[in-house]
Amino acid sequence: MNSDARRSSQKIPSERIKEFAVQAGHDICNPLANILGFCEILLAQVEAPGAEYLKVGLKAVERTVTQMIADLKQVLNPDRTPPASAPEVKALQGRLQPQAAQILRTTQLLLPKAGSVKDGIFREDLSRMCDSAQRAGHLIDTRLSLYPSRP
Amino acid sequence: MFKILYIEDTENNRILITRRLGQSGYQVVTADDAEQGMAVARTEKPDLILMDMGLPGIDGWNATRRLKADPALKEIPVIALTAHVMHGDREKALAAGCDDYDTKPFQFARLLRKIEALLVPHSPQRGEGRPALQSLGDGGVEQVLPAPQVRSYETPA
Numbered sequence: 001m002n003s004d005a006r007r008s009s010q011k012i013p014s015e016r017i018k019e020f021a022v023q024a025g026h027d028i029c030n031p032l033a034n035i036l037g038f039c040e041i042l043l044a045q046v047e048a049p050g051a052e053y054l055k056v057g058l059k060a061v062e063r064t065v066t067q068m069i070a071d072l073k074q075v076l077n078p079d080r081t082p083p084a085s086a087p088e089v090k091a092l093q094g095r096l097q098p099q100a101a102q103i104l105r106t107t108q109l110l111l112p113k114a115g116s117v118k119d120g121i122f123r124e125d126l127s128r129m130c131d132s133a134q135r136a137g138h139l140i141d142t143r144l145s146l147y148p149s150r151p
Numbered sequence: 152m153f154k155i156l157y158i159e160d161t162e163n164n165r166i167l168i169t170r171r172l173g174q175s176g177y178q179v180v181t182a183d184d185a186e187q188g189m190a191v192a193r194t195e196k197p198d199l200i201l202m203d204m205g206l207p208g209i210d211g212w213n214a215t216r217r218l219k220a221d222p223a224l225k226e227i228p229v230i231a232l233t234a235h236v237m238h239g240d241r242e243k244a245l246a247a248g249c250d251d252y253d254t255k256p257f258q259f260a261r262l263l264r265k266i267e268a269l270l271v272p273h274s275p276q277r278g279e280g281r282p283a284l285q286s287l288g289d290g291g292v293e294q295v296l297p298a299p300q301v302r303s304y305e306t307p308a
Binding site for chain 1: 161163164166167168170171205233234236237238255256257259
């Protein structure tokens with residue numbers, strides 16, 4: 001195999017890994033970004049006295065999700081050359097899985113307390129956050145497990 | 152009141168942005184894929200389109216090219232939105248015909264500034280009655296306004 005052909009055969013898998021990284025990053029970031037958006041809306045509504053625990057919980061979710069997105073963007077950075085290795089992505093998955101479980105638990109714990117905020121939309125938005133946390137957890141489990149190995 | 156079309160396949164994102172834009176005094180119509188979005192753009196004649204670039208089927212890049220190739224729709228400003236950014240994506244979006252570009256998670260105040268910047272020069276005669284936004288910097292935008300008017304166009308499951 002001449003050097004051009006060798007370069008070409010190495011380039012294709014690397015490009016495929018990058019494409020995978022872009023798609024997986026996009027898909028996982030999407031529900032996480034959604035959680036942040038709802039957090040912002042909900043935090044604006046919990047200034048009422050007596051709703052401090054909701055604020056603390058939402059702030060914790062916000063911090064965790066912000067950290068998850070930063071971690072995800074760093075490891076699956078599509079501009080990285082070479083792209084992240086399979087063990088790096090496995091380690092990322094190992095960090096993200098408990099964080100995703102934590103945000104889901106926190107939002108589920110906050111749901112019954114949402115009644116203290118006299119607004120039905122608040123509970124609805126919190127439910128949507130739960131959905132997004134579940135979706136993010138599922139995508140972290142499934143997509144990152146399929147990350148291809150470098151040649 | 153300015154009308155914004157948001158083309159996005161994730162329901163929770165449609166609800167989130169609809170809520171935020173509604174609170175800021177915009178009328179929002181949504182579509183969950185590019186085909187539906189093109190149809191809604193023709194019937195609703197929005198003042199601006201927010202286009203998710205990661206749409207299934209026809210992606211946001213191709214949808215924007217089609218919009219900009221349509222004489223009836225090409226003047227509508229399009230803001231590209233994406234959740235995972237690659238170096239050169241902004242240029243790619245502009246080359247596809249997008250007028251601006253933003254990334255998720257949204258800094259909503261920044262997105263609003265981009266929307267405002269595109270709406271004012273494009274539609275000076277439209278949007279009457281829309282309350283002025285009082286920017287509070289990146290921390291948020293004070294909400295003024297009537298309940299959001301929302302219409303959704305979703306592809307049947």
